[in-house]
Amino acid sequence: MSAIIEVQDLTKSYGRRRGIVDVSFAVAEGEVFGFLGPNGAGKTTTIRTMLGLLRADAGRATLFGLDSWTDATRIHRQLSYFGSEPGYLGELTAAQQLDYLAALRGLPARSWRALAERFELDPTVPIRKLSRGNRQKVGAVQAFMGDAPLLVLDEPTSGLDPLMQREFLALLTEVRAAGRTVFLSSHNLPEVERSCDRVGIIRDGRIVDTSSVADLFASHWRSVNLILAAPPPPGVFDLPNVRIASASARDIHLMVQGDMNPLLGRIATLDVRDVSIASLEIEDVFLRYYDGTSSTPEPEPEAAVLP
Amino acid sequence: MNRTVFGLDLRRSRTLAIWLGVITAVYAGFMTLFYANVAANAEEFERLLEIYPKELMQAFGLEEGFGEPGVFLHGYVFTFLWPLIGALATIVPATRVAADADRGFLDIVLATPMERARYLLGSIGTQLVALTGLAIVMVAAILVADLFIEPNLPAGNVALTALHAVAFGAAIGGPATLLAVLLLDRGRAAGLVGGALVLMYLLNVIAAIAPDYEAIASLSYFHYFNFKALIGDGVYPVADSLLFLWIALGAWLLSLAVFRRRDLAA
Numbered sequence: 001m002s003a004i005i006e007v008q009d010l011t012k013s014y015g016r017r018r019g020i021v022d023v024s025f026a027v028a029e030g031e032v033f034g035f036l037g038p039n040g041a042g043k044t045t046t047i048r049t050m051l052g053l054l055r056a057d058a059g060r061a062t063l064f065g066l067d068s069w070t071d072a073t074r075i076h077r078q079l080s081y082f083g084s085e086p087g088y089l090g091e092l093t094a095a096q097q098l099d100y101l102a103a104l105r106g107l108p109a110r111s112w113r114a115l116a117e118r119f120e121l122d123p124t125v126p127i128r129k130l131s132r133g134n135r136q137k138v139g140a141v142q143a144f145m146g147d148a149p150l151l152v153l154d155e156p157t158s159g160l161d162p163l164m165q166r167e168f169l170a171l172l173t174e175v176r177a178a179g180r181t182v183f184l185s186s187h188n189l190p191e192v193e194r195s196c197d198r199v200g201i202i203r204d205g206r207i208v209d210t211s212s213v214a215d216l217f218a219s220h221w222r223s224v225n226l227i228l229a230a231p232p233p234p235g236v237f238d239l240p241n242v243r244i245a246s247a248s249a250r251d252i253h254l255m256v257q258g259d260m261n262p263l264l265g266r267i268a269t270l271d272v273r274d275v276s277i278a279s280l281e282i283e284d285v286f287l288r289y290y291d292g293t294s295s296t297p298e299p300e301p302e303a304a305v306l307p
Numbered sequence: 308m309n310r311t312v313f314g315l316d317l318r319r320s321r322t323l324a325i326w327l328g329v330i331t332a333v334y335a336g337f338m339t340l341f342y343a344n345v346a347a348n349a350e351e352f353e354r355l356l357e358i359y360p361k362e363l364m365q366a367f368g369l370e371e372g373f374g375e376p377g378v379f380l381h382g383y384v385f386t387f388l389w390p391l392i393g394a395l396a397t398i399v400p401a402t403r404v405a406a407d408a409d410r411g412f413l414d415i416v417l418a419t420p421m422e423r424a425r426y427l428l429g430s431i432g433t434q435l436v437a438l439t440g441l442a443i444v445m446v447a448a449i450l451v452a453d454l455f456i457e458p459n460l461p462a463g464n465v466a467l468t469a470l471h472a473v474a475f476g477a478a479i480g481g482p483a484t485l486l487a488v489l490l491l492d493r494g495r496a497a498g499l500v501g502g503a504l505v506l507m508y509l510l511n512v513i514a515a516i517a518p519d520y521e522a523i524a525s526l527s528y529f530h531y532f533n534f535k536a537l538i539g540d541g542v543y544p545v546a547d548s549l550l551f552l553w554i555a556l557g558a559w560l561l562s563l564a565v566f567r568r569r570d571l572a573a
Binding site: 051055081 | 311
């Protein structure tokens, strides 16, 4: 598949303030690419440079084979953008703003109506009177309207309530099924895990890793807590990707790396009172990159033994 | 210019323009009605004004011949009212691009196929429409009030003042647009333009009060913003209008050139 986005050694600073340094990655057609990083890592700077809103100091970004700075208008005909600070005009109603942006993108008026219903957005209310979450919905509707082959979404779900986040991710799944390409900036790891094919991780303005989502999650340790009805038989957790972090007679804390299925198979043989599996947090992922070397394997948890 | 962008820009300027129009109509109409009283009692008014220093009266455009329509309207309507109205009618739409950048809306608009120059032309078009509309309101208010007074004002000459008033306003709007595009900071752009206008007004006053510094008046817009000869004698200030229009046009063209290549980093 051809690359829709190609970023090579992209560098942008704000005077003496760091922006991004030598950022490189590529996004293939039809791919959902997650762009992960903590606040201030350079996600928005990368996106704004990709869109031709900022001019790179060095390096190059091409979208659809066109230069992001010199061919910005031609690129914009083929994309839909959701900004991390979704701009709105408070004096307009959501309907008026959406109609305005639809007109600028050559879409028919009211082409956003079905999306507004999906997000339970009342388009007749002036935007200044909407809550932050509802303003975020205006941005989400605007991002999904039309059928642009590329969606660039900068932290689109922050501020949305869980139900609307789910709706957003469902829409993302539909977009993906339609073969459209998505560039999704986020610091919400479960969202990236559910929606993305590949991820790029940015820290302090530099890309520290790009990998498939499966690889990213396979390389990290997750915590599993078990409360059993009776002490487990010896050796039941002897699996190559499982460590016993701590254990009392019936309360066991395990760490598992990668595929959970073998462990779940062993747990199914036990009389379990309660089980909890902690989701991987973004902090866990970034901890690995704090020493600046993405190739460093995550340290194994210290092993304990069953009593 | 893009019709959609222009339409929204006009809409966003509507409330301000309506209020400025009401203020302009009421003030210009009222002062014109007052002129009948001034003209009928011109000698008494002249004597009253003699108690003030002559230079000070000159500084504010109130020269001898207070009963003359050109002197009266220039001093009481054009010099006093129009700089404020013209500045507000242009600075607000001109600096909107900076406000939109600050609130993140500019990113959304410029990530559509909208070309930057066409976006900015919407703002420039709005400035011209607002200025023209308000200048027409001002002249219309004077002419309507003139129907109720004696002696009548020279209607044709008064109507022509609208052209010079628009040119003056455009010379404020052009630099305001340029500063907004360069700084992408509405407060600083508006403050600099407002400050420059106050400074130029003071330069004109100083030049009128102190003949030794007469030359500095040429640095002030207000030196070229004179309606006395136009209203009184029908002599249109062609050179002054052209100077204002050149400033406006130059600044607008420069704004478009800068904005097309402007990195939108704040």
